[in-house]
Amino acid sequence: MATDHLDPESLAFDDLPPFPNDVPTAPLLRISLKKLIDQDTDEQQRLWRACCDLGFFYLDLRAGSENGDGELNGDGLLADAEAMFTLGKQVLELPEVEKVQYDYHDAGEQGSYFGYRRLGQKLIDGGDGKRDGSEFWNSSKDDLLGVTDPLPAPAVLQKEGNRALVRRYVQRSHAVVTLLLGVLSDQLGLPAHTLQNLHRLRTTSCDIVRWVRAPWQPMDENKISLGQHTDFGSVSVLFNRLGGLQVLPPGEGAEWSYVRPLQGHCICNLGDAMVKFSAGILRSNLHRVVNPPGKQEGLTRMSLVYFARPEDEVLLRALEGSEMIDARRGQQDGGADEEEVVTAKDWIYRRSIGRRVGVNHAKSMGTDQEGLKQSSKVISVAK
Numbered sequence: 391m392a393t394d395h396l397d398p399e400s401l402a403f404d405d406l407p408p409f410p411n412d413v414p415t416a417p418l419l420r421i422s423l424k425k426l427i428d429q430d431t432d433e434q435q436r437l438w439r440a441c442c443d444l445g446f447f448y449l450d451l452r453a454g455s456e457n458g459d460g461e462l463n464g465d466g467l468l469a470d471a472e473a474m475f476t477l478g479k480q481v482l483e484l485p486e487v488e489k490v491q492y493d494y495h496d497a498g499e500q501g502s503y504f505g506y507r508r509l510g511q512k513l514i515d516g517g518d519g520k521r522d523g524s525e526f527w528n529s530s531k532d533d534l535l536g537v538t539d540p541l542p543a544p545a546v547l548q549k550e551g552n553r554a555l556v557r558r559y560v561q562r563s564h565a566v567v568t569l570l571l572g573v574l575s576d577q578l579g580l581p582a583h584t585l586q587n588l589h590r591l592r593t594t595s596c597d598i599v600r601w602v603r604a605p606w607q608p609m610d611e612n613k614i615s616l617g618q619h620t621d622f623g624s625v626s627v628l629f630n631r632l633g634g635l636q637v638l639p640p641g642e643g644a645e646w647s648y649v650r651p652l653q654g655h656c657i658c659n660l661g662d663a664m665v666k667f668s669a670g671i672l673r674s675n676l677h678r679v680v681n682p683p684g685k686q687e688g689l690t691r692m693s694l695v696y697f698a699r700p701e702d703e704v705l706l707r708a709l710e711g712s713e714m715i716d717a718r719r720g721q722q723d724g725g726a727d728e729e730e731v732v733t734a735k736d737w738i739y740r741r742s743i744g745r746r747v748g749v750n751h752a753k754s755m756g757t758d759q760e761g762l763k764q765s766s767k768v769i770s771v772a773k
């Protein structure tokens with residue numbers, strides 16, 4: 391069942407045209423933040439399965455809070471995400487001439503990964519000439535928390551009230567990620583806090599908040615809202631309200647399937663760093679964004695993502711100290727060990743630049759090579 395014992399219509403966004411019932415949807419598990427906070431072992435197992443099998447799951451944020459006014463606050467995060475959608479619209483609806491002043495065009499240079507990315511800049515599908523129909527704004531966690539100097543930004547993002555909102559959103563998202571990492575670290579049999587210690591809030595990393603805006607566009611095979619990819623980092627926490635996100639489940643003959651947006655939930659997915667840390671036990675799944683389906687046709691789509699990534703200097707390789715990871719490495723044919731080991735920062739820059747126009751695409755590929763090969767067969771299904 392797609393969304394385990396759920397009447398999806400009860401969690402529809404009432405102010406939007408409905409997500410259709412007649413399109414294929416992906417079988418994401420719904421995990422409860424509250425149960426994870428309560429250390430419910432069944433829920434920890436479900437999270438573990440979701441991360442090994444698909445690498446994508448819903449996280450029900452409702453009523454998921456630690457006592458007191460700590461940063462682990464599901465309802466608070468939901469409220470912040472609402473306000474963040476409003477702020478993101480203000481940023482991405484600024485005149486193009488203003489936004490391009492913050493374009494991180496030469497993404498290889500220090501700091502320039504953050505800021506604005508214009509529509510149609512990224513190559514997709516192995517560099518065969520297609521371009522994306524999404525624009526982004528990326529804000530740096532370290533800038534927001536004062537760990538590094540502030541980067542240039544439009545006035546609306548410099549207002550202290552707005553910066554405070556984005557900062558709190560970062561802290562609350564990061565707290566959720568830390569909880570998830572703790573469960574995965576324990577399930578992998580790593581020494582206590584191993585994964586959490588590679589993702590400390592106040593240590594420099596490429597963590598970002600991203601707003602994505604995709605105006606509806608007539609589809610043909612040369613256009614897509616956001617090309618197929620795996621995420622570069624560790625855990626992505628995603629809020630979207632209109633449909634359009636699709637995943638390609640693993641296995642022969644699988645088809646691109648929509649992820650139905652649910653009120654009160656975020657969508658979480660693992661990125662490539664988790665695959666490398668776990669020697670492939672955890673999954674970073676291929677996904678993409680197409681136009682909103684059915685009655686949502688014609689609408690401009692916005693989404694909001696917190697990308698948690700390993701600290702800049704962390705090496706992306708299988709972690710020591712887990713029998714489960716050692717056993718998995720033992721089963722591999724040596725290919726993984728011969729791979730060049732890079733820091734998280736270098737990996738993220740390489741992958742980010744590599745998908746841009748005019749750059750060797752091969753170096754930007756993620757970990758889901760099987761999915762990438764498979765997807766070339768089925769890409770036409772959901773045009």
Ligand SMILES: O=C(O)CCC(=O)C(=O)O
Nearest residue numbers: 602621630635679693695
């Ligand atoms: O907009 C979405 O739903 C997904 C965005 C995404 O996959 C990304 O920005 O990496």
Ligand SMILES: [Fe+2]
Nearest residue numbers: 619620621677
């Ligand atoms: Fe993504």
